[in-house]
Amino acid sequence: xxxxxxxxxxxxxxxxxxxxxxxxxxxxxxxxxxxxxxxxxxxxxxxxxxxxxxxxxxxxxxxxxxxxxxxxxxxxxxxxxxxxxxxxxxxxxxxxxxxxxxxxxxxxxxxxxxxxxxxxxxxxxxxxxxxxxxxxxxxxxxxxxxxxxxxxxxxxxxxxxxxxxxxxxxxxxxxxxxxxxxxxxxxxxxxxxxxxxxxx
Amino acid sequence: xxxxxxxxxxxxxxxxxxxxxxxxxxxxxxxxxxxxxxxxxxxxxxxxxxxxxxxxxxxxxxxxxxxxxxxxxxxxxxxxxxxxxxxxxxxxxxxxxxxxxxxxxxxxxxxxxxxxxxxxxxxxxxxxxxxxxxxxxxxxxxxxxxxxxxxxxxxxxxxxxxxxxxxxxxxxxxxxxxxxxxxxxxxxxxxxxxxxxxxx
Numbered sequence: 562x563x564x565x566x567x568x569x570x571x572x573x574x575x576x577x578x579x580x581x582x583x584x585x586x587x588x589x590x591x592x593x594x595x596x597x598x599x600x601x602x603x604x605x606x607x608x609x610x611x612x613x614x615x616x617x618x619x620x621x622x623x624x625x626x627x628x629x630x631x632x633x634x635x636x637x638x639x640x641x642x643x644x645x646x647x648x649x650x651x652x653x654x655x656x657x658x659x660x661x662x663x664x665x666x667x668x669x670x671x672x673x674x675x676x677x678x679x680x681x682x683x684x685x686x687x688x689x690x691x692x693x694x695x696x697x698x699x700x701x702x703x704x705x706x707x708x709x710x711x712x713x714x715x716x717x718x719x720x721x722x723x724x725x726x727x728x729x730x731x732x733x734x735x736x737x738x739x740x741x742x743x744x745x746x747x748x749x750x751x752x753x754x755x756x757x758x759x760x761x
Numbered sequence: 762x763x764x765x766x767x768x769x770x771x772x773x774x775x776x777x778x779x780x781x782x783x784x785x786x787x788x789x790x791x792x793x794x795x796x797x798x799x800x801x802x803x804x805x806x807x808x809x810x811x812x813x814x815x816x817x818x819x820x821x822x823x824x825x826x827x828x829x830x831x832x833x834x835x836x837x838x839x840x841x842x843x844x845x846x847x848x849x850x851x852x853x854x855x856x857x858x859x860x861x862x863x864x865x866x867x868x869x870x871x872x873x874x875x876x877x878x879x880x881x882x883x884x885x886x887x888x889x890x891x892x893x894x895x896x897x898x899x900x901x902x903x904x905x906x907x908x909x910x911x912x913x914x915x916x917x918x919x920x921x922x923x924x925x926x927x928x929x930x931x932x933x934x935x936x937x938x939x940x941x942x943x944x945x946x947x948x949x950x951x952x953x954x955x956x957x958x959x960x961x
Contacts, residue, residue, distance in 0.1 A: 583837075597794075602936060603936040639840070640782070641783075711803070733948045734951050745948055752933055
Protein backbone atom coordinates (compact mmCIF):
# COMPACT_ATOMS: atom_id res chain seq x y z
CA UNK A 562 0.00 0.00 0.00
CA UNK A 563 1.24 3.47 -0.91
CA UNK A 564 -0.36 6.15 1.21
CA UNK A 565 -0.15 9.92 0.90
CA UNK A 566 -1.15 12.46 3.52
CA UNK A 567 -1.54 16.05 2.35
CA UNK A 568 -2.22 18.77 4.89
CA UNK A 569 -4.51 21.58 3.78
CA UNK A 570 -4.03 24.32 6.34
CA UNK A 571 -6.80 26.55 4.99
CA UNK A 572 -9.04 23.90 3.44
CA UNK A 573 -12.60 24.31 4.64
CA UNK A 574 -14.45 21.60 6.56
CA UNK A 575 -17.96 22.47 5.39
CA UNK A 576 -19.49 22.16 1.88
CA UNK A 577 -18.11 24.73 -0.54
CA UNK A 578 -18.72 26.13 -4.02
CA UNK A 579 -17.05 24.18 -6.81
CA UNK A 580 -16.52 27.47 -8.65
CA UNK A 581 -13.96 28.92 -6.23
CA UNK A 582 -11.66 26.16 -5.01
CA UNK A 583 -8.59 28.38 -4.44
CA UNK A 584 -10.42 31.19 -2.64
CA UNK A 585 -13.53 30.44 -0.60
CA UNK A 586 -12.67 26.72 -0.29
CA UNK A 587 -9.20 27.47 1.13
CA UNK A 588 -6.83 26.24 -1.61
CA UNK A 589 -8.90 23.09 -2.04
CA UNK A 590 -7.50 23.08 -5.62
CA UNK A 591 -4.13 21.95 -4.25
CA UNK A 592 -5.69 18.94 -2.53
CA UNK A 593 -7.71 18.08 -5.65
CA UNK A 594 -4.57 18.04 -7.78
CA UNK A 595 -2.90 15.79 -5.21
CA UNK A 596 -5.81 13.33 -5.50
CA UNK A 597 -5.27 13.34 -9.27
CA UNK A 598 -1.51 12.83 -9.18
CA UNK A 599 -1.71 10.14 -6.49
CA UNK A 600 -4.46 8.07 -8.13
CA UNK A 601 -4.40 8.47 -11.90
CA UNK A 602 -2.59 6.55 -14.56
CA UNK A 603 -3.42 7.07 -18.22
CA UNK A 604 -6.83 5.39 -18.62
CA UNK A 605 -6.47 3.64 -15.27
CA UNK A 606 -6.31 4.15 -11.53
CA UNK A 607 -3.56 3.24 -9.10
CA UNK A 608 -5.51 0.70 -7.05
CA UNK A 609 -2.86 0.25 -4.35
CA UNK A 610 -2.92 3.89 -3.27
CA UNK A 611 -4.80 5.74 -0.55
CA UNK A 612 -4.84 9.53 -0.21
CA UNK A 613 -5.65 11.32 3.05
CA UNK A 614 -6.54 15.00 2.93
CA UNK A 615 -6.26 16.73 6.31
CA UNK A 616 -8.61 19.72 6.20
CA UNK A 617 -7.58 22.24 8.82
CA UNK A 618 -9.50 25.34 7.76
CA UNK A 619 -12.45 24.82 10.11
CA UNK A 620 -13.15 24.79 13.83
CA UNK A 621 -12.57 21.04 13.92
CA UNK A 622 -10.07 19.26 11.69
CA UNK A 623 -11.48 16.60 9.35
CA UNK A 624 -9.85 13.97 7.19
CA UNK A 625 -11.12 12.82 3.79
CA UNK A 626 -9.76 9.52 2.45
CA UNK A 627 -9.69 8.41 -1.20
CA UNK A 628 -9.07 4.68 -1.65
CA UNK A 629 -7.81 3.83 -5.15
CA UNK A 630 -9.08 0.27 -4.84
CA UNK A 631 -12.68 1.32 -4.33
CA UNK A 632 -13.14 4.88 -5.59
CA UNK A 633 -15.85 5.56 -8.18
CA UNK A 634 -17.17 8.64 -9.97
CA UNK A 635 -13.70 10.23 -9.93
CA UNK A 636 -12.41 11.91 -13.09
CA UNK A 637 -8.99 13.56 -13.45
CA UNK A 638 -10.24 17.15 -13.36
CA UNK A 639 -10.03 19.21 -10.15
CA UNK A 640 -13.74 19.81 -10.06
CA UNK A 641 -14.46 16.07 -10.00
CA UNK A 642 -12.26 15.45 -6.94
CA UNK A 643 -13.69 18.60 -5.35
CA UNK A 644 -17.22 17.34 -5.91
CA UNK A 645 -16.44 14.11 -4.03
CA UNK A 646 -14.76 16.06 -1.19
CA UNK A 647 -17.81 18.28 -0.99
CA UNK A 648 -20.11 15.24 -0.81
CA UNK A 649 -17.96 13.89 2.02
CA UNK A 650 -18.27 17.20 3.88
CA UNK A 651 -22.05 17.00 3.55
CA UNK A 652 -21.95 13.88 5.76
CA UNK A 653 -22.16 14.14 9.52
CA UNK A 654 -18.52 13.26 10.23
CA UNK A 655 -17.81 11.10 13.29
CA UNK A 656 -14.69 9.96 15.08
CA UNK A 657 -14.62 6.88 12.79
CA UNK A 658 -14.60 6.53 8.98
CA UNK A 659 -17.93 7.05 7.22
CA UNK A 660 -18.16 6.35 3.50
CA UNK A 661 -19.75 9.21 1.57
CA UNK A 662 -19.41 7.82 -1.99
CA UNK A 663 -17.75 4.56 -3.06
CA UNK A 664 -14.09 4.70 -2.02
CA UNK A 665 -14.32 8.10 -0.34
CA UNK A 666 -14.66 8.37 3.44
CA UNK A 667 -14.53 11.05 6.09
CA UNK A 668 -13.86 11.31 9.79
CA UNK A 669 -13.22 13.92 12.42
CA UNK A 670 -9.57 13.87 13.31
CA UNK A 671 -6.25 15.62 13.00
CA UNK A 672 -2.83 14.83 11.60
CA UNK A 673 -1.60 13.31 14.85
CA UNK A 674 -4.61 10.98 15.12
CA UNK A 675 -4.07 9.85 11.54
CA UNK A 676 -0.39 9.03 12.01
CA UNK A 677 -1.33 7.03 15.11
CA UNK A 678 -3.99 5.14 13.18
CA UNK A 679 -1.73 4.31 10.23
CA UNK A 680 1.21 3.55 12.50
CA UNK A 681 4.04 3.12 10.05
CA UNK A 682 7.27 4.75 9.02
CA UNK A 683 6.78 8.22 7.57
CA UNK A 684 8.51 9.58 4.49
CA UNK A 685 8.24 13.35 4.83
CA UNK A 686 8.79 15.51 1.75
CA UNK A 687 10.78 18.66 2.39
CA UNK A 688 12.98 20.75 0.12
CA UNK A 689 16.09 20.12 2.20
CA UNK A 690 15.48 16.37 2.51
CA UNK A 691 17.82 13.77 1.05
CA UNK A 692 17.32 13.49 -2.70
CA UNK A 693 15.56 10.21 -3.57
CA UNK A 694 18.10 9.65 -6.33
CA UNK A 695 21.02 10.02 -3.94
CA UNK A 696 19.58 7.77 -1.27
CA UNK A 697 16.95 5.68 -3.07
CA UNK A 698 13.64 5.07 -1.34
CA UNK A 699 13.86 1.90 0.70
CA UNK A 700 12.31 -0.99 -1.16
CA UNK A 701 9.27 -1.60 0.97
CA UNK A 702 5.75 -2.50 0.06
CA UNK A 703 4.28 -0.03 2.47
CA UNK A 704 4.93 3.70 2.04
CA UNK A 705 3.44 6.58 3.97
CA UNK A 706 4.30 9.97 2.48
CA UNK A 707 3.50 13.30 4.13
CA UNK A 708 3.34 16.51 2.08
CA UNK A 709 2.37 20.06 2.90
CA UNK A 710 0.27 22.46 0.87
CA UNK A 711 1.44 25.93 -0.22
CA UNK A 712 2.32 26.69 3.42
CA UNK A 713 4.49 23.63 4.02
CA UNK A 714 4.22 22.08 7.47
CA UNK A 715 4.11 24.00 10.73
CA UNK A 716 6.68 23.49 13.48
CA UNK A 717 4.05 21.67 15.50
CA UNK A 718 3.30 19.31 12.63
CA UNK A 719 6.99 18.63 12.18
CA UNK A 720 7.27 17.80 15.88
CA UNK A 721 4.47 15.27 15.47
CA UNK A 722 6.41 13.63 12.65
CA UNK A 723 9.60 13.62 14.70
CA UNK A 724 7.84 11.57 17.37
CA UNK A 725 7.47 8.74 14.80
CA UNK A 726 9.91 6.64 12.83
CA UNK A 727 10.56 8.84 9.78
CA UNK A 728 12.90 9.99 7.05
CA UNK A 729 13.00 13.34 5.23
CA UNK A 730 13.39 13.26 1.47
CA UNK A 731 13.29 15.59 -1.52
CA UNK A 732 12.61 14.99 -5.20
CA UNK A 733 15.05 17.33 -6.91
CA UNK A 734 16.86 20.65 -6.90
CA UNK A 735 13.83 22.97 -7.08
CA UNK A 736 10.88 23.67 -4.81
CA UNK A 737 7.75 22.13 -6.35
CA UNK A 738 4.03 21.89 -5.74
CA UNK A 739 2.85 18.91 -3.68
CA UNK A 740 1.08 17.27 -6.63
CA UNK A 741 4.22 17.51 -8.75
CA UNK A 742 6.19 15.86 -5.93
CA UNK A 743 3.69 12.99 -5.87
CA UNK A 744 4.20 12.42 -9.61
CA UNK A 745 7.95 12.21 -9.04
CA UNK A 746 7.61 9.85 -6.05
CA UNK A 747 5.33 7.54 -8.03
CA UNK A 748 7.76 7.50 -10.95
CA UNK A 749 10.59 6.49 -8.63
CA UNK A 750 8.49 3.69 -7.14
CA UNK A 751 7.20 2.61 -10.58
CA UNK A 752 10.79 2.23 -11.71
CA UNK A 753 11.69 0.22 -8.62
CA UNK A 754 8.63 -2.00 -9.06
CA UNK A 755 9.45 -2.58 -12.75
CA UNK A 756 13.07 -3.36 -11.89
CA UNK A 757 12.07 -5.79 -9.16
CA UNK A 758 9.52 -7.54 -11.39
CA UNK A 759 12.03 -7.95 -14.22
CA UNK A 760 14.60 -9.41 -11.83
CA UNK A 761 12.29 -12.00 -10.27
CA UNK B 762 13.91 27.98 -24.09
CA UNK B 763 11.86 24.90 -23.16
CA UNK B 764 8.75 24.58 -25.26
CA UNK B 765 5.87 22.14 -24.93
CA UNK B 766 3.21 21.43 -27.54
CA UNK B 767 0.11 19.58 -26.36
CA UNK B 768 -2.50 18.51 -28.88
CA UNK B 769 -6.10 18.66 -27.74
CA UNK B 770 -8.04 16.64 -30.29
CA UNK B 771 -11.47 17.49 -28.91
CA UNK B 772 -10.67 20.89 -27.36
CA UNK B 773 -13.16 23.49 -28.54
CA UNK B 774 -12.11 26.61 -30.44
CA UNK B 775 -14.92 28.90 -29.25
CA UNK B 776 -15.54 30.29 -25.74
CA UNK B 777 -16.76 27.62 -23.30
CA UNK B 778 -18.23 27.26 -19.83
CA UNK B 779 -15.64 27.11 -17.05
CA UNK B 780 -17.95 24.71 -15.21
CA UNK B 781 -17.59 21.79 -17.63
CA UNK B 782 -14.00 21.62 -18.89
CA UNK B 783 -13.94 17.82 -19.45
CA UNK B 784 -17.30 17.61 -21.23
CA UNK B 785 -18.55 20.55 -23.26
CA UNK B 786 -15.08 22.09 -23.61
CA UNK B 787 -13.62 18.85 -25.03
CA UNK B 788 -11.21 17.71 -22.34
CA UNK B 789 -9.91 21.25 -21.88
CA UNK B 790 -9.04 20.13 -18.32
CA UNK B 791 -6.12 18.12 -19.72
CA UNK B 792 -4.66 21.17 -21.43
CA UNK B 793 -5.15 23.30 -18.31
CA UNK B 794 -3.23 20.80 -16.20
CA UNK B 795 -0.44 20.82 -18.78
CA UNK B 796 -0.22 24.61 -18.48
CA UNK B 797 0.13 24.17 -14.72
CA UNK B 798 2.80 21.46 -14.84
CA UNK B 799 4.81 23.24 -17.53
CA UNK B 800 4.82 26.68 -15.88
CA UNK B 801 4.55 26.38 -12.12
CA UNK B 802 7.19 26.07 -9.47
CA UNK B 803 6.31 26.42 -5.81
CA UNK B 804 5.61 30.16 -5.39
CA UNK B 805 7.21 30.92 -8.75
CA UNK B 806 6.86 30.50 -12.50
CA UNK B 807 9.23 28.86 -14.94
CA UNK B 808 10.09 31.95 -16.99
CA UNK B 809 12.01 30.12 -19.71
CA UNK B 810 9.05 27.98 -20.77
CA UNK B 811 6.42 28.35 -23.48
CA UNK B 812 3.36 26.13 -23.81
CA UNK B 813 1.43 25.72 -27.05
CA UNK B 814 -2.05 24.21 -26.91
CA UNK B 815 -3.29 22.98 -30.27
CA UNK B 816 -7.10 23.06 -30.14
CA UNK B 817 -8.52 20.72 -32.75
CA UNK B 818 -12.15 20.40 -31.68
CA UNK B 819 -13.50 23.10 -34.02
CA UNK B 820 -13.93 23.69 -37.74
CA UNK B 821 -10.59 25.46 -37.85
CA UNK B 822 -7.64 24.51 -35.63
CA UNK B 823 -6.36 27.24 -33.28
CA UNK B 824 -3.24 27.50 -31.14
CA UNK B 825 -3.05 29.19 -27.73
CA UNK B 826 0.40 30.07 -26.42
CA UNK B 827 1.37 30.69 -22.78
CA UNK B 828 4.72 32.42 -22.35
CA UNK B 829 6.20 31.91 -18.87
CA UNK B 830 8.28 35.08 -19.17
CA UNK B 831 5.26 37.34 -19.65
CA UNK B 832 2.16 35.56 -18.37
CA UNK B 833 0.00 37.30 -15.78
CA UNK B 834 -3.25 36.51 -13.98
CA UNK B 835 -2.43 32.78 -14.01
CA UNK B 836 -2.98 30.73 -10.86
CA UNK B 837 -2.25 27.02 -10.52
CA UNK B 838 -5.88 25.84 -10.58
CA UNK B 839 -7.42 24.46 -13.77
CA UNK B 840 -10.13 27.06 -13.84
CA UNK B 841 -7.56 29.88 -13.93
CA UNK B 842 -5.77 28.51 -17.00
CA UNK B 843 -9.17 27.77 -18.56
CA UNK B 844 -10.26 31.33 -17.99
CA UNK B 845 -7.23 32.66 -19.88
CA UNK B 846 -7.79 30.17 -22.72
CA UNK B 847 -11.40 31.27 -22.90
CA UNK B 848 -10.36 34.93 -23.08
CA UNK B 849 -8.00 34.03 -25.94
CA UNK B 850 -10.85 32.31 -27.77
CA UNK B 851 -12.96 35.44 -27.41
CA UNK B 852 -10.41 37.22 -29.64
CA UNK B 853 -10.80 37.24 -33.41
CA UNK B 854 -7.91 34.88 -34.14
CA UNK B 855 -5.78 35.62 -37.20
CA UNK B 856 -3.00 33.81 -39.02
CA UNK B 857 -0.48 35.59 -36.75
CA UNK B 858 -0.16 35.77 -32.95
CA UNK B 859 -2.55 38.11 -31.15
CA UNK B 860 -2.10 38.71 -27.43
CA UNK B 861 -5.34 38.27 -25.47
CA UNK B 862 -4.00 38.81 -21.94
CA UNK B 863 -0.37 39.44 -20.90
CA UNK B 864 1.70 36.44 -21.94
CA UNK B 865 -1.18 34.58 -23.61
CA UNK B 866 -1.62 34.69 -27.40
CA UNK B 867 -3.73 32.99 -30.03
CA UNK B 868 -3.53 32.32 -33.73
CA UNK B 869 -5.26 30.25 -36.35
CA UNK B 870 -3.04 27.36 -37.29
CA UNK B 871 -2.45 23.66 -36.97
CA UNK B 872 0.23 21.38 -35.60
CA UNK B 873 2.16 21.31 -38.86
CA UNK B 874 2.23 25.13 -39.12
CA UNK B 875 3.48 25.36 -35.56
CA UNK B 876 6.33 22.90 -36.05
CA UNK B 877 7.36 24.86 -39.14
CA UNK B 878 7.29 28.12 -37.19
CA UNK B 879 9.33 26.80 -34.27
CA UNK B 880 11.68 24.90 -36.58
CA UNK B 881 13.75 22.89 -34.14
CA UNK B 882 14.38 19.33 -33.13
CA UNK B 883 11.31 17.64 -31.66
CA UNK B 884 11.30 15.44 -28.59
CA UNK B 885 8.12 13.38 -28.91
CA UNK B 886 6.76 11.64 -25.82
CA UNK B 887 5.40 8.17 -26.46
CA UNK B 888 5.08 5.14 -24.20
CA UNK B 889 7.43 3.03 -26.31
CA UNK B 890 10.06 5.76 -26.62
CA UNK B 891 13.55 5.45 -25.19
CA UNK B 892 13.52 6.01 -21.43
CA UNK B 893 15.08 9.38 -20.57
CA UNK B 894 17.07 7.67 -17.82
CA UNK B 895 18.50 5.11 -20.23
CA UNK B 896 19.43 7.62 -22.91
CA UNK B 897 19.54 10.98 -21.11
CA UNK B 898 18.04 14.01 -22.81
CA UNK B 899 20.70 15.74 -24.87
CA UNK B 900 22.10 18.71 -23.01
CA UNK B 901 20.72 21.51 -25.12
CA UNK B 902 19.34 24.87 -24.17
CA UNK B 903 16.46 24.57 -26.57
CA UNK B 904 13.88 21.82 -26.14
CA UNK B 905 10.65 21.29 -28.03
CA UNK B 906 8.48 18.55 -26.55
CA UNK B 907 5.33 17.20 -28.17
CA UNK B 908 2.68 15.39 -26.13
CA UNK B 909 -0.76 14.06 -26.92
CA UNK B 910 -3.92 14.27 -24.86
CA UNK B 911 -6.00 11.27 -23.77
CA UNK B 912 -6.10 10.11 -27.41
CA UNK B 913 -2.35 10.21 -28.03
CA UNK B 914 -1.29 11.37 -31.49
CA UNK B 915 -2.94 10.31 -34.75
CA UNK B 916 -1.02 8.56 -37.50
CA UNK B 917 -1.15 11.77 -39.53
CA UNK B 918 0.32 13.78 -36.65
CA UNK B 919 3.07 11.23 -36.23
CA UNK B 920 3.88 11.52 -39.94
CA UNK B 921 4.22 15.28 -39.52
CA UNK B 922 6.72 14.69 -36.71
CA UNK B 923 8.63 12.15 -38.79
CA UNK B 924 9.21 14.81 -41.45
CA UNK B 925 11.26 16.80 -38.90
CA UNK B 926 14.42 16.09 -36.93
CA UNK B 927 13.06 14.24 -33.90
CA UNK B 928 13.57 11.68 -31.18
CA UNK B 929 10.97 9.58 -29.35
CA UNK B 930 11.31 9.30 -25.59
CA UNK B 931 9.40 7.98 -22.59
CA UNK B 932 9.50 8.87 -18.92
CA UNK B 933 9.10 5.51 -17.20
CA UNK B 934 7.53 2.09 -17.20
CA UNK B 935 3.85 3.12 -17.00
CA UNK B 936 1.52 5.07 -19.25
CA UNK B 937 0.88 8.49 -17.69
CA UNK B 938 -1.17 11.61 -18.29
CA UNK B 939 0.50 14.35 -20.35
CA UNK B 940 0.76 16.74 -17.39
CA UNK B 941 2.48 14.08 -15.28
CA UNK B 942 4.96 13.49 -18.13
CA UNK B 943 5.76 17.21 -18.18
CA UNK B 944 6.55 17.14 -14.44
CA UNK B 945 8.96 14.27 -15.04
CA UNK B 946 10.62 15.96 -18.03
CA UNK B 947 11.11 19.16 -16.04
CA UNK B 948 12.62 17.24 -13.15
CA UNK B 949 15.11 15.58 -15.48
CA UNK B 950 16.08 18.96 -16.97
CA UNK B 951 16.19 20.62 -13.53
CA UNK B 952 18.65 17.97 -12.41
CA UNK B 953 20.79 18.46 -15.53
CA UNK B 954 20.73 22.24 -15.06
CA UNK B 955 21.71 21.93 -11.39
CA UNK B 956 24.49 19.50 -12.27
CA UNK B 957 25.82 21.76 -15.01
CA UNK B 958 25.70 24.83 -12.76
CA UNK B 959 27.54 23.06 -9.93
CA UNK B 960 30.26 21.92 -12.37
CA UNK B 961 30.93 25.31 -13.90
